[in-house]
Amino acid sequence: MHGISARKATHRRRDPIESALRRPPVVVDQGISELRYLILTQGLSNDPDKDFCTYRSYVWCILLKVSPTQSKDYLSLIHRGASPAYSKIRNDTFRTLTTDILFQRRVSETSLIRILNALAWKRWDRYHSRHKQQHQQQNQTSKAGRGSRLHNLHQRSYTQSDISSMSSSSYVGEDDNISVSELYVQGLNVLAAPFLYACASETQAFALFDTYIHTCCPLYVKPMLDGVHLGLKLLDTSLKIIDPTLYSHLKGKLLTAELYGFASVLTMSACTPPLNEVLVLWDFLIAFGPHMNILAVIAQLLIIRDSLLASQSPMTLLRTFPPLQAKKVITLAVSFVPRLPEELYDLLVRHTYDETVSDRIKSL
Incomplete structure (x- = not known):
């Protein structure tokens, strides 16, 4: 009995935000509004044994609407090796929050390099995907224009040079000479730091970091x-x-x-x-x-x-x-x-x- 009483005495009461997280909302938007209100009025609480908020990353996931991320997606980016922005990333990571002892103890420079390099690869993919779509749209527009002109050939006479110009498509290939600044910019190392510190895993930190900077x-x-x-x-x-x-x-x-x-x-x-x-x-x-x-x-x-x-x-x-x-x-x-x-x-x-x-x- 004495052991049971001792365990009860040391049990920490949940704060209002923890209680709200365990209570499924009737309406999702209403639940998020309540969470925002509690953040403003109550704030998140640290675990007294760790001097650290153990549920902060989950709150951020809810607010940013980040669902659980598959580790394989993050690992696939890491396994691609050094991105074109790797040297620029390395020039910044060792200077990130150097005076903060808690950060230095909890987050290694290696993990910071990995998350920024993975982000660079993801931005590389987005850049090329965007340009590929633009080229496809240009091709479709070009083909539609050629079809319209050929359909109306009987309506007027064309010179040989006119017909030659219509038959030659001006396609521009995908640009592989992407600027490093498209992949990594000043300040990303510091913006990544709080996510790595607050999250239990790099995978979760990367998902939150990527969503925050590209959505918000x-x-x-x-x-x-x-x-x-x-x-x-x-x-x-x-x-x-x-x-x-x-x-x-x-x-x-x-x-x-x-x-x-x-x-x-x-x-x-x-x-x-x-x-x-x-x-x-x-x-x-x-x-x-x-x-x-x-x-x-x-x-x-x-x-x-x-x-x-x-x-x-x-x-x-x-x-x-x-x-x-x-x-x-x-x-x-x-x-x-x-x-x-x-x-x-x-x-x-x-x-x-x-x-x-x-x-x-x-x-x-």
């Missing part, structure tokens, strides 16, 4: 980092509305978001330690959208607002952001939303994935 923020991983630069423009515009005094002070020192916010926008704030706080912020970003990182960066500025306003050289403070305080940052970021004009917030939401808003954002 595809413009952030284009060769020219289009979405990142749009985000920096939106950061300046939003800061001007949220805190015109701080905006003017930084502007007066010739400081724009491109100079001080690039790394934070590029990596969804994962570049700012500690990692355990980054994971809490990412719970929020994955639940409510990566666009909220722009407001999270502004929140980090406002936390040190007094120091920035008092400094004649604020860039010295902004070269390295202070340690991340995720809950405080999230509270501030949410409070900014009602202060933004509806049109601006719409651009903020869409800038991570919608190329059609580019010109409107650049004109702000």
Whole structure:
């Protein structure tokens, strides 16, 4: 009896999110809405014995709608060996979150190399699949045009050169000279890090990582980092509305978001330690959208607002952001939303994935 009592005493009560995960929702969308609400109000809990949230990756899978992935799919990418981006990947991996002891203990550089190299191969496949479809469409259009012209030959006379040009098809073969920047771009190593840290397996981490960057923020991983630069423009515009005094002070020192916010926008704030706080912020970003990182960066500025306003050289403070305080940052970021004009917030939401808003954002 004594043993049973001891086991009961040490049994950890499930938090509200764990309970929600074990309770199948009547309506899927309603269940996801409840999960988002709990993330915002309660947050995920760490296992006290491990100082680590053991169910975080499952929450992320639900939010990103990532189903269990077959290991063979990931292994097939790994077995293809070094991708064309391999050397570029190796130049970045050894520098990933080097000051975070927990990350260094849990995630090896080898696993980071594998997941990034596998992603490069998958992006290679997508690139060629896309170009193959384009060539097929061009061929179909060309054949349809030839058929239409031959059908109407009797309606007018053609010269010999006209007929020769119709019979020769101008087909362009698949382009194998893919740029390395199509496969791997700056910041992907840091974006991969939280997934590898939070997940129980590389396979799961790869599935979440691949889905997140290509579904939620595809413009952030284009060769020219289009979405990142749009985000920096939106950061300046939003800061001007949220805190015109701080905006003017930084502007007066010739400081724009491109100079001080690039790394934070590029990596969804994962570049700012500690990692355990980054994971809490990412719970929020994955639940409510990566666009909220722009407001999270502004929140980090406002936390040190007094120091920035008092400094004649604020860039010295902004070269390295202070340690991340995720809950405080999230509270501030949410409070900014009602202060933004509806049109601006719409651009903020869409800038991570919608190329059609580019010109409107650049004109702000």
